[in-house]
Amino acid sequence: MTSIRRRTWPTPSGEEKTAWQVDYRDAAGKRRSKQFARKKDAEAWLTTAAYQVQQGTHTPDSQSITIAKAAELWIKRGERENLEASTLAAYGQHVRLHIVPMCGDKKLSQINRPMAEGWRDQLMEKLSRPMAMRVLRSLSAIISEAQSRGYVAQNVVAGVKVRRAKREKTKVVIPTKAELKAVIETAKASAEPMAHPLALILIFAGLRASELRGLPWRCIDLKAATVTVDQRADLKNVIGPPKSEAGYRTIPLPSSAIAALKVWKLACPASEAGLVFPSLAKKAMSHQYMNINVMGAVQLAAGLAEPVLGDDAKPKLDKEQRPVIAQRYTLHDFRHAAASLWIEQRVNPKKVQRWMGHSSIQVTFDTYGHLFDQADQDAAVAAAIERELNETTASAPGTAGAGQ
Known part of the structure; x- marks a missing residue:
C-alpha cells in the first residue's frame, strides 16, 4: 500500500512548515516513509521506488551508506x-x-x-x-x-x-638503435659497475623495473644464457611473486649480456635475497634510484637528455639559473626497445607476448601492433625487390647461355 500525504507542523518560532510524505512498503513488506518539500518530487520518487520494489532493486536510505x-x-x-x-x-x-x-x-x-x-x-x-x-x-x-x-x-x-x-592513443616511446648503442657503450665505461649488465638486461630481455629490482642470481643461467622471472619487488621494495601468471617466464640473453653478468657477479655485493642489483643497503633497490641514479646517470653521460619544462612550457632553472636537465628515457622505455628489437628480427607475436609477460596477445598487439605491421611491410618490400631483381636477371640478353 502506497500513499502521498501532506504534513503540516509548527516550528519553535511559530512558523508553519509543510512537507509531502511518501508511505510505502519495501520488498520485505516493511513500512517505509520518505519526505519531500514538493508534491511533484514525491510523486516522481514514488513512481521510481514502486518499480524498484517490484524489481527487487530498491534500497531504503536508512539501510544505505554514503x-x-x-x-x-x-x-x-x-x-x-x-x-x-x-x-x-x-x-x-x-x-x-x-x-x-x-x-x-x-x-x-x-x-x-x-x-x-x-x-x-x-x-x-x-x-x-x-x-x-x-x-x-x-x-x-x-x-x-x-x-x-x-x-x-x-x-x-x-x-x-x-x-x-x-x-x-599514445604510441610507445622507443629509443633508437644509435641511442641504445650509446647507452650500452656509456654504461660499459661507467664508474658504476652494475650499470653495464643492467643496461644489457633492460635492452635485450625487456624486464619490468620491478622484476629487475627483485631479480635473484638463481634466476640467471649463465650456461643456458637465459634469465627467468619468478619474483619482483613492489613499490615498498618487498619481494613477492609476479602480479600475474603471465609474469613467470624465461627469456634468452645474448653473449654480451652473459659476459657482463659474469664480471658483475664477482663484484656484486652479497645480499640476503641474493639479488643481482641490490641497493647500497644490500636490499631491493628503489625504483627511483635505479631509474635516476643508475640508468639516468648513464643517459646524461651519453648525451641523452632533455631540458625540464615548467608549467609555462619554458625550461626550468636551478638556483644558479642554469637549465634543469633530465634523462630522455625511463626504464619502461627500454622495455619497449627490447620488444621492438624482437619484432624487427621477425620473432612471432605469441613469443613476444610470452617474453614480455603480457597477460594476453591482445595486450601485445595493442601496444606493438604498429611495429608488427611495419615489420610485415618491410619484409614485403624486401621480397618485392628480390623478385624484381631475379626477374630482371632472368630476362637479360645472354643470361640463358652464361657460363656455357
Whole structure:
C-alpha cells in the first residue's frame, strides 16, 4: 500500500512548515516513509521506488551508506587481500582526490543513471581520458563492493563508460638503435659497475623495473644464457611473486649480456635475497634510484637528455639559473626497445607476448601492433625487390647461355 500525504507542523518560532510524505512498503513488506518539500518530487520518487520494489532493486536510505563510507570498506578489503602497495596507493588517490570531493556525501540508494553519467562528464572535463577511465572504474568497484554487502541493490555506475578514443592513443616511446648503442657503450665505461649488465638486461630481455629490482642470481643461467622471472619487488621494495601468471617466464640473453653478468657477479655485493642489483643497503633497490641514479646517470653521460619544462612550457632553472636537465628515457622505455628489437628480427607475436609477460596477445598487439605491421611491410618490400631483381636477371640478353 502506497500513499502521498501532506504534513503540516509548527516550528519553535511559530512558523508553519509543510512537507509531502511518501508511505510505502519495501520488498520485505516493511513500512517505509520518505519526505519531500514538493508534491511533484514525491510523486516522481514514488513512481521510481514502486518499480524498484517490484524489481527487487530498491534500497531504503536508512539501510544505505554514503559513497565515502563505501570507499573506506573497499580500500580496507584491498588491504586485507594484500593488494600491491602501488595499487592501493592509486585507489587511495582516486578516492581522496576525485571520488569523495565529487560525490562522497551521496548515499548509494540515491544514485541514479543520469547522476552517474554526470559524474563521468565531470571526470572527463577535469582529467585525461585514461585517468577518467581509471577513476570511474574505481567508483564502480566501490559500489559493487557495497552491493555485495547489502548496502545497495544495484550498481548503476557499472554501465557508465568512458569511450576509448583511438586518435588519442599514445604510441610507445622507443629509443633508437644509435641511442641504445650509446647507452650500452656509456654504461660499459661507467664508474658504476652494475650499470653495464643492467643496461644489457633492460635492452635485450625487456624486464619490468620491478622484476629487475627483485631479480635473484638463481634466476640467471649463465650456461643456458637465459634469465627467468619468478619474483619482483613492489613499490615498498618487498619481494613477492609476479602480479600475474603471465609474469613467470624465461627469456634468452645474448653473449654480451652473459659476459657482463659474469664480471658483475664477482663484484656484486652479497645480499640476503641474493639479488643481482641490490641497493647500497644490500636490499631491493628503489625504483627511483635505479631509474635516476643508475640508468639516468648513464643517459646524461651519453648525451641523452632533455631540458625540464615548467608549467609555462619554458625550461626550468636551478638556483644558479642554469637549465634543469633530465634523462630522455625511463626504464619502461627500454622495455619497449627490447620488444621492438624482437619484432624487427621477425620473432612471432605469441613469443613476444610470452617474453614480455603480457597477460594476453591482445595486450601485445595493442601496444606493438604498429611495429608488427611495419615489420610485415618491410619484409614485403624486401621480397618485392628480390623478385624484381631475379626477374630482371632472368630476362637479360645472354643470361640463358652464361657460363656455357
